[in-house]
Amino acid sequence: MSLLLVMGIALTLGIVGFTINSSKMRVTERVAGFQKYSVARNIAHSAVNMTLRAFDRNDTTLIYPLEAGKTVTITRQMMDGQSVVTAKLPPSMKRDTIDFTTVGTAQDSSYWMKLRLQRSPKPFPAVNACVGFASPGIVYNTDGKPHRITGEDYKMNGTRGNPAKDTIGVATKTAADSAAVAPDAANITGDPYKIKVAPPDDPSAYINEYIAMADYVFxxxxxxxxxxGSAAMPVIGYAKGEVKFGGNGKFYGVLVINGSIDFTGTFDIYGLVLCYGSDIQISVSTSSGNPSLYGGLIMSGAPGSKFSLKGTPQLLYSTEALEMAKYIGKMQAYKVIYWYYQ
Structure with missing residues (x-):
């Protein structure tokens, strides 16, 4: 009888001990599983942040391949795990929409996310003409040579763009400014107006932000x-003083000018030119070729500032070039459209 009692007690204690140990093991497994899940989740979130940072830094390994309809895959090792991010521009939308799919893996646990972001430039002025004067009292000068300013839309390859997107040739702040530009009307085209009082956005409030972010200082x-730069990776440039651009060079993006630029070859600019200061001069000192700006130009300065065109520059309005210039990586702000995870 005593033997049976002892065996019963031993069996009971064994069952209790086994139950306690099993419970501890399950708790340990759950804690370990949650830890792996948490690490996988952190990897997935960090991968998105790192990808956006690559945009911000104009990382060419990501930026160059990312075109409408194409997918870029980035694999990274981090936190003793791995992340795989795919990024693409939906083919049916503008370049302002980016789709991400990201998977974070930690040991045998994974975390999946799908998100769509809308990006917009901050800041970027509205361009309502080929040339816009945001300040009153502009002193407008030319040397009589056959230059060209047109509000007709052109593609970046020099062919005619969409006539429905044509705009003003020269937009001014006041009627007096329009009168100052009027003697040059033979070299200006636009639809519906060559010259019109239509004050453009004044970029003076954030011009220093562009200068601080400049990729190139001339x-x-x-x-x-x-x-x-390139059409796939536009940049910011800052030209101060008397600066020359020559040869068959090209600039893509936003160029800030404080002073004068002189073209000595067939150098072309694609994007937005922002002029600020009291004396801006754009000149061409070459006997061959016609250096061109495809995009738009806005000048901001104190009342009475001078704007001079010398030689044979061509200033052609281009919605394609302006759209390209909006997507400089470091200028983007992102808004979440949707964000799914599992």
């Missing part, structure tokens, strides 16, 4: 004949 007295 100092006073410099001569530049390279290619700066």
């Amino acid at each position: 100092p006073n007295g410099s001569s530049n004949n390279g290619t700066y």
Whole structure:
């Protein structure tokens, strides 16, 4: 009888011990599983942040392949795990929409997210003409040579764009400014107006932000004949003082000018030119070729500022070039359209 009692007690204690140990093991497994899940989740979120940071830094390994309808895959090792991010521009939408799918993996646990972001430039002025004067009292000068300013829409390859997107040739702040530009009307085209009082956005409030973010600084007295940026990766440039651009070079993006630029070849600019200061001069000192701006130009300065065109520059309004210039990585703000996870 005593033996049976002892065996019963031992069996009971064994069952209790086994139950306690099993419970501890399950708790340990759950804690470990949650920890792996948490790490996988953190990896997935960090991967999205790192990808957006790559945009911000104009990371060419990501930016160059990312075109409408194409998908880019980025794999990273982090936090003792792995992330796989796919990024693409939906083919039916503008470049302002980006789709991300990201998977974070930690050991045998994974975390999946799908999100759509809408990006917009901050800041970027509305461009309502090929050339816009945001300040009153502009002193407008030319040397009589056959230059060209047109509000007709052109593509970046020099062919005619969409006539429905044609705009004003020169937009001014006041009627007096329009009268100052009027003697040059033979070199200006636009639809519906060559010259019109239609004050453009004034970029003076954030011009210093562009300068601070400049990818290229062209100092006073410099001569530049390279290619700066590309259609897939536009940049910000800052030209201060008397700056020359020559050869068959190109610039893509936003160019800030404080002073004068002189073209000595067939150098072309694609995007937005922002002029600020009291004396802006754009000149061409070459006997061959016609350097061109595809996009738009806005000038902001104190009342009575001077704007001079010399030689044979061509200023052509281009919605394609302006749209391209909006998507400089470091200028983007992002808004979440949807964000799913599991």
